[in-house]
Amino acid sequence: MNYPNNPIAAVAPRAFLEEVVAFAKKHQLVVAYDNAYSEMYFGEPPLSFLEIPGAKDVGIEFHSLSKTYNMTGWRIGWVCGNAELIKGLATIKDSVDSGAFQAIQEAALAALEDPASPPFVKEMQALYKRRRDLFVDAMTQAGWSMQKPSATFYVWARTPKGFSSTETAGKILDEVGVVCTPGVGFGPSGEGYVRFALSVDEKRMMEAVGRIGKVKWTK
Numbered sequence: 001m002n003y004p005n006n007p008i009a010a011v012a013p014r015a016f017l018e019e020v021v022a023f024a025k026k027h028q029l030v031v032a033y034d035n036a037y038s039e040m041y042f043g044e045p046p047l048s049f050l051e052i053p054g055a056k057d058v059g060i061e062f063h064s065l066s067k068t069y070n071m072t073g074w075r076i077g078w079v080c081g082n083a084e085l086i087k088g089l090a091t092i093k094d095s096v097d098s099g100a101f102q103a104i105q106e107a108a109l110a111a112l113e114d115p116a117s118p119p120f121v122k123e124m125q126a127l128y129k130r131r132r133d134l135f136v137d138a139m140t141q142a143g144w145s146m147q148k149p150s151a152t153f154y155v156w157a158r159t160p161k162g163f164s165s166t167e168t169a170g171k172i173l174d175e176v177g178v179v180c181t182p183g184v185g186f187g188p189s190g191e192g193y194v195r196f197a198l199s200v201d202e203k204r205m206m207e208a209v210g211r212i213g214k215v216k217w218t219k
Helices: 014-027 082-094 102-113 119-140 167-177 200-214
Strands: 031-034 061-066 077-081 154-158 193-195
Touching: 014 031, 061 082, 077 082, 102 119, 102 193, 119 154, 119 200, 167 200
Parallel strands: 031 061
Antiparallel strands: 061 077, 154 193
């Protein structure tokens, strides 16, 4: 499971996670909870799965430095939760690789221990919130249908009427040179949507919005 979610930016409510714990216990399932976007939120902090009573009996939670500390591609993070599951995971990992490059491990420690880290995370939250508001407001004014996400740096938008997700992404790319991701690429239920990423500076992002606004949605 992945909340806050990529691609739709949804945040899981407590009642849903409680239901997940109960379901996992009933069916003897393991819950692997991906919480990589836990610090990329714009209101109330999203829940950790392990906050839910009974979650540690059935699950483990992953976190990554990729989003919180802009270390995408460095492939370093951690996992916590059920001790038996952690032991099994460690056994598997020992047979797959010999660990992350030491310099990356030391950089991760520096990020976690630096007194400047909490202010940095708050600055990043404010940055993405500002981008989110600018992008969604401008795209909505241009006639697109989308909600302001409460977490992550993705925006999940309905495709223009009569266009599939791949047609929408292809038309935007071919006509105005802007990249978005077809929702169907994330599974059949993603059809009818595209995902935009707020990962460029505001000037460049608003240039993209202006270009998208020039596309004529007729067949």
